[in-house]
Amino acid sequence: MDKITRDRGFQCSSYKDKCLRRRIAVRIRARGVSGCAEYSGMLDSDPREYERLMRSLTVNVTKFFRNWETYSAIDQKVVPALMERDEREIRVWSAGCSSGEEPYSIGILMDRHSRANGGERLESISIVGTDIDTDCLGEAERAVYAESALRDTPADLREHYFPKIAELRTMLPEVRRLVTFEVRDLLHFQPPFEDAHLIVCRNVIIYLERAAQDALFAHFHKTLAPGGFLVLGKVETLLGESRGLFSPVNARERIFRKM
Ligand SMILES: C[S@@+](CC[C@H](N)C(=O)[O-])C[C@H]1O[C@@H](n2cnc3c(N)ncnc32)[C@H](O)[C@@H]1O
Structure with a gap:
């Protein structure tokens, strides 16, 4: 080691x-x-x-819309609240994004919501995916995926957002341009921006020792704007003192809001 x-x-x-x-x-x-x-x-x-x-x-395993119930809760509770915010920029951080499926999935939900409401907010969406693995981020930037990456994706979203070219699925440019990628080690505590409105960190913290988990939760709290959302998904949850920093929005899907 x-x-x-x-x-x-x-x-x-x-x-x-x-x-x-x-x-x-x-x-x-x-x-x-x-x-x-x-x-x-x-x-x-x-x-x-x-x-x-x-x-x-x-551990780079990931998929588009992995655990659909979590994305459904994000779609209903988080995306509308973000779009209603009276800010020029809506900042989303997917921490530990692997090959991009997670930030692009959020991008799809935000694109769909925005277009259904006149499309005005599209220009203000900024999603950053970060990971420690540069190869994965290279794949994320290419945004070309095998059919298997879309196994959990509802058919209507799959057909609209992923044109099929030579047996591969390519992310639609409208969503690609919402998302950028940066190499970051989460344990160095350098967020891609201050005042994030949403942080999604799923299937990463579970591999960390308790002290590192606590430090990361405190870091997320500091990085979020007032009222900002933290999505951990089914596998992870807040522990110890960090529970006092957030209020639950959806306890089952582990969606929290900065108090
Ligand atoms: C299992 S994947 C999860 C991907 C996605 N969040 C999901 O739930 O589908 C875990 C990712 O965390 C990244 N990771 C692990 N330790 C990290 C660290 N210290 N800093 C940044 N990324 C890290 C790995 O490279 C990997 O891509």
């Missing part, structure tokens, strides 16, 4: 030890080496194996 932190700046100590060890063990088995010492040497001599290990440690 020390080696990975030294070589790659990946803060292993903030992640759950058991998860990291399990994933390293899987790579050791996959490469058929005898143990940690031999595998460590392999990482030095084979940069592609190092990349594979890092991908495995950061």
Whole structure:
């Protein structure tokens, strides 16, 4: 673990030890080496194996509209409230966005809502997806996806927003232009902007140790504008002192609002 932190700046100590060890063990088995010492040497001599290990440690699994019920709650409770805000810019941060499916899904909901209401707010939407994994962000910027990435996407949204070109689905330019991507390590606490109106952070915090989770929740609270929303989704929730910083909007889907 020390080696990975030294070589790659990946803060292993903030992640759950058991998860990291399990994933390293899987790579050791996959490469058929005898143990940690031999595998460590392999990482030095084979940069592609190092990349594979890092991908495995950061867990990049994602999908458009992953857990539709959460997106449905965002669509009903969060998007209308954001659009009604009396601000020039509506700032959304998808933290740990992997290959872009999450920020684009939010972009689709905001585009649809805005167009249904005259389209005036479209110019004010700014969504930033951040991740530690530069390869994933490259895929996000290309915005070309296999059909499997759309398995949870309702058919009407799929057909409207993802034109099919040579068996692949391309994100419609109208939504692409709402979303930008930046490389950021969440544990460095550098938000893409101050005063976010919505932060979505799903399936990331679960891999972190409790102290890192607490620090991240405090950081999200600081980054949100008054009344801003935090969406954690089904898997994660606020713990300890952070519960006093937010009020629940939808307890089941873990949607909160800054108090
Ligand atoms: C399982 S994916 C979740 C993607 C998306 N949020 C979703 O729920 O579908 C976790 C993502 O968090 C990113 N991640 C893990 N640790 C990170 C860190 N310290 N800073 C930024 N991103 C991180 C990983 O690279 C990965 O893309």
